[in-house]
Amino acid sequence: MKRVFVAGLVLLLAGCTVTRQAQVSNADATGGVVRLDYGQPIFQNARYDDYVTNGTATRECQSMGFATASFYGQPIKTCSLFSGSVCLNQTVTIQYKCMGYAINPGPTQTYY
Numbered sequence: 001m002k003r004v005f006v007a008g009l010v011l012l013l014a015g016c017t018v019t020r021q022a023q024v025s026n027a028d029a030t031g032g033v034v035r036l037d038y039g040q041p042i043f044q045n046a047r048y049d050d051y052v053t054n055g056t057a058t059r060e061c062q063s064m065g066f067a068t069a070s071f072y073g074q075p076i077k078t079c080s081l082f083s084g085s086v087c088l089n090q091t092v093t094i095q096y097k098c099m100g101y102a103i104n105p106g107p108t109q110t111y112y
Contacts, residue, residue: 017045022053029064032098040090057096067100
């Protein structure tokens with residue numbers, strides 16, 4: 001009986017962590033900052049994959065003419081849904097700083 005209780009408790013606690021995929025919410029080409037957002041509901045411990053998030057930010061930076069992206073600052077949590085004084089859903093914003101200059105070689109000229 002004790003084993004069943006421990007196994008059930010482990011499964012219950014393992015189900016509380018959810019991996020979210022952050023989406024681009026804001027891209028500032030002049031400042032070179034990309035912001036990614038994901039939602040975190042109440043009673044869930046949401047996290048994000050560093051590798052996937054960095055790839056998303058790098059792709060957005062490259063579309064603006066930069067070479068790569070680097071994690072910048074700390075995640076910012078803001079409440080997006082209130083019920084009375086309880087926050088039911090948080091929006092977590094992750095910031096990346098675009099770095100470097102992407103060199104895009106032009107088309108090669110062929111002379112006849």
